[in-house]
Amino acid sequence: MLNDSLLPKHVQLRAALLKTIEDELQPGAMIPSERDLTTRYDVSRATVRAAISSLVNEGRLTTVPGRGTVVTRPRVESNLHLASFTQDMRQRGHRPSTEVLSAAVVEAGEATAKALGISPGDSVWEIERLRLADDEPMAHEVSWYPEAIVPALGDEDLSGSIYAILEATYGVVITDAHQTTWAEQAGHTYAHLLEVGETAPVMVFDRVGSSHEGPVEQTISRYRGDRYQLSMSLQRGP
Ligand code: GLP
Missing domain, CATH: 1.10.10.10 (Winged helix-like DNA-binding domain superfamily/Winged helix DNA-binding domain)
Structure with missing residues (x-):
């Protein structure tokens, strides 16, 4: 009362x-x-x-x-640095897991070809995965890797870390990335996969990851806006 x-x-x-x-x-x-x-x-x-x-x-x-x-559950907080999903979640005390939705060799589209420094129509592995933290959907990712760099990527177990496979199997270390971030509503497809409402916010990351030899991956990730946050240290510009 x-x-x-x-x-x-x-x-x-x-x-x-x-x-x-x-x-x-x-x-x-x-x-x-x-x-x-x-x-x-x-x-x-x-x-x-x-x-x-x-x-x-x-x-x-x-x-x-x-x-x-x-x-409300606290969001998983990520410091802005170059990490794989697997590292990022572990560092924050969450257990990562992955559902592989598809893996196939396709022809690179214009935008992906440009990002990866290859020609449109060149073969790329296209890998679509749902990434979970503590068994709950955290992000949807679709990635493209040139087949010329990772010929048998699709034969690997893609339910763990692709960055770890790149290193262990191909000796390719992603050392740099250029990433663009924006916000969207989940929409029908991602609402279903991420288990949120269609108007729920998602944070989109478009990453082009490179080794010392040049671009290796383009990945578009959609993270749940209610489960993920980024923090960054900023220095005053000129
Ligand atoms: C993050 C990045 C992706 C990258 C992925 C690799 O989620 N945004 O660009 O492909 O990590 O993660 P893992 O090595 O766990 O497969």
Whole structure:
């Protein structure tokens, strides 16, 4: 029951919910339904909705389409440096795993050919993978590697680190990358794969990774905006 009559009911309910979130609920857990909360705290639905929406706005709760409202989980934070997905997740204490969706030799399109310094139509391995952290979808990736550099890449077990395969099998170390980042809505295809709503934000990374000898990979990764964040140290420019 709420009893501090000086404060509006929804403010009191917000405080009570926050205490429940902190004391009793795990990140990702569903909060009680609106109906339960109206009964439990003897307040109107409007009060419940106001309290929930203020916690959603503060980032403490997340609305999951089709499921309800859950306690927000902290994002996986990544420092900006050149790492593979496998390293990145391990460094942050998460267990990486991968579902290989497809692996085939295709003809390079214009943009990929330009990025990789080859001719359009040259053969490239196209590898599509879903990357998971602690068994939950984190990113979707599609990568292209020139077949001339990694002729039998598709014969390898691609459910681990491709960067590790490049090093161990081909002696190719990705030492540099140029990466462009932007935000998008997940849209139908990626919403399904990443298990988010169609309007959920995703962070897109278009990386061209190079060894000392030149470009080796282009990868377009789509990371879940609710699960991933980047931090970077910046120096004042001229
Ligand atoms: C990151 C990069 C990709 C790269 C991948 C390699 O996700 N954004 O460009 O292809 O790591 O990861 P792994 O070596 O784990 O396959």
